[in-house]
Amino acid sequence: MMKMLNQVLGLGWSDFSEETTERAKWVLIDTLFVMMSGIRHSPESQKYLKDKAVWQRDKAHPIHVPGTEAYLTEEHAAILFGTSIVCDEMDEGSQFAKGHPAAHLIPAMYIEATKHEIDGKQFLTALIIGYEIAARFAYASNMKDEMHPHGTWGIIGGAAAVALLQGKNKNEVIQTILLAASLPLATSWEAAVTGQTVRNLYTGLGNVIALYVQDFEKAGFVSSEHVLHHLWGRIMSRGSNEDLFLKKINDPLLINLNYFKLYPACRFSHSAVEAFLQLKSKDKFDVDDIESIEVETYDLSARLNHPSPQTTLAGKFSIPFLISILAHDFSLFDATRDEIFHNPSVRNLARNIQVTANQAMSEKLPEKRPAQVTVYLRNGRKIVGAVDDAPSGFEMESIKRLESKHWRIADHSIDSGQWTEAILDLQNVTDVQKLLERYVWRREK
Missing domain, CATH: 3.30.1330.120 (2-methylcitrate dehydratase PrpD)
Structure with missing residues (x-):
């Protein structure tokens, strides 16, 4: 695992192909549209937002909720955003990871981006690397099928991405990852197939851990590769495959092989x-x-x-x-x-x-x-x-279907094409948060 982490954490913007950066932008676009749709349409998200929101940004409530005039604390925003991304079963995913990396990265990254100015290249670099670490870890770990992937290995990618946005050095990022990988939730596949919405909370709480683990690392809390081997090799999974940590690594990166859901279903x-x-x-x-x-x-x-x-x-x-x-x-x-x-x-x-x-x-x-x-x-x-396979959502014809999905779930309340076009130019943006807040639609409070 350490070889994989050192290799992936050594990547930078110049190492990414145009295909990789383009795919990362679409991952961001799709996840944000899905998140805003979930916030607006999930009864649980609506009730949680109503109970926790204030209507003017203050020091305790710095996080703007896309699609509303509301503001939340970091913790409440992480729970709302992560939960809302997965509630309608429209979130992107990785078939190699058997789960949904971006849902565990983008809420925590969005929240981190409100704290200080982060440019588009920084944001996309953290997204690509965090995605690779999470998906690669899940690919090699072969988590038990009885568990649900939300709130488990995805936390690792979210923690890595936030650590990179905070400017931590490689050793600090690795220790953050070890801590995050040691704090998965005990999840149940039965929660999903029997329709229990606690399953949606797994992702929200996973984003909270991805944020909180940054302070745990700064305070000196530690974990180890030995702990991870025990936890992920015996308790969470039926044994990890060390070869998969490095199999065809960066050939291409796993974000290039993600899928976008064209249907709102598992x-x-x-x-x-x-x-x-x-x-x-x-x-x-x-x-x-x-x-x-x-x-x-x-x-x-x-x-x-x-x-x-x-x-x-x-x-x-x-x-x-x-x-x-x-x-x-x-x-x-x-x-x-x-x-x-x-x-x-x-x-x-x-x-x-x-x-x-x-x-x-x-x-x-x-x-x-x-x-x-x-x-x-x-x-x-x-x-x-x-x-022979489900559509990835990134073939040329599927891109049109993907854009149609975004237009539909936006309820025609914003110019979805304008927002998509802006994010597709993200590498030239100096402050990611200003772009995201500028193009989201707003509702009356």
């Missing part, structure tokens, strides 16, 4: 969703024509097989429910609406959709995430759709 469902949409676009049929549907996919995805979600969050983790919504020609972006979520026809079809694990597909992880969907019609016909 990433593990996206291959099945894409396969169904492709077959539906090629062969027209009515929902009343469907007898049943079978989905074959990799093992992690096949866990999303509960057909009757009881909460809207659980619905985002149910392949049968998601595919039934699409079969009824509804949008997944509208799945939380009562008339769709409780629709009897949607519910009935979902109970006739079977999801099974395919070993050959599972063996293609993490490079590929395949799925095959077979629709059986009442007239005896069978229609099959298959994909």
Whole structure:
């Protein structure tokens, strides 16, 4: 692990390709749009904001909440921002890490950027390096599938990025990382699939730790690589693979291989969703024509097989429910609406959709995430759709879909294209925070 840290922490702006810096900007753009959407639309985020906010910046409440006229303390902002990014299942992620690095970096970085002037190159450098450290650590550690990735290894990247923004030297950054890696939350995958919103708090609290660990390092608290081997090699995971810390490192950086969600649902469902949409676009049929549907996919995805979600969050983790919504020609972006979520026809079809694990597909992880969907019609016909992977969201056609997603979740309240254009020029910005506050939309308090 130390070889990886020394190599990654030795990188600077001149080492990054144009593709890497471009991808990092889109990670920032996507995460901020998703964060603001979550703040506005999550009932828990709205209530928390109302309870904790003041309406004029003061010394105790220095953090402006994008999309509002509100200000929060650093701690409350970290909780709100991190929680809001993940609440609608629209956050970017890494299939090598099996989780969502940016959700653990950008809230803490945004908060740090309010304390002193940080230019665009500094900000992007910290984002790229922090992302690599978090994703590389998760890739090598192979955390237990029973745990949820939020609030665990992502803290490491957030802590590293903030430490870099604070100007800590390499030894200080490494000790900060060791401390952060020693303070993961004990998380549960069941919280997600049963729709318990404590799962969203994992990310918010992870950002709090990423911020607080900076002071712990300054005070002299220490951890060690030995502690990390015990914690991540035996307790949090089933043993780490040391070779993956350095496998193809910087060839390319893992942020180059991230994905952007084009559907507001657990990433593990996206291959099945894409396969169904492709077959539906090629062969027209009515929902009343469907007898049943079978989905074959990799093992992690096949866990999303509960057909009757009881909460809207659980619905985002149910392949049968998601595919039934699409079969009824509804949008997944509208799945939380009562008339769709409780629709009897949607519910009935979902109970006739079977999801099974395919070993050959599972063996293609993490490079590929395949799925095959077979629709059986009442007239005896069978229609099959298959994909080798879910879309990354960064192909040319997907970029248009990504921009459409941002326009949609912004509720047309800002010129999303103008804000995107400004962040795409971030390397020439002298004060990141001024740019972010300038282009966000504001609501009446």
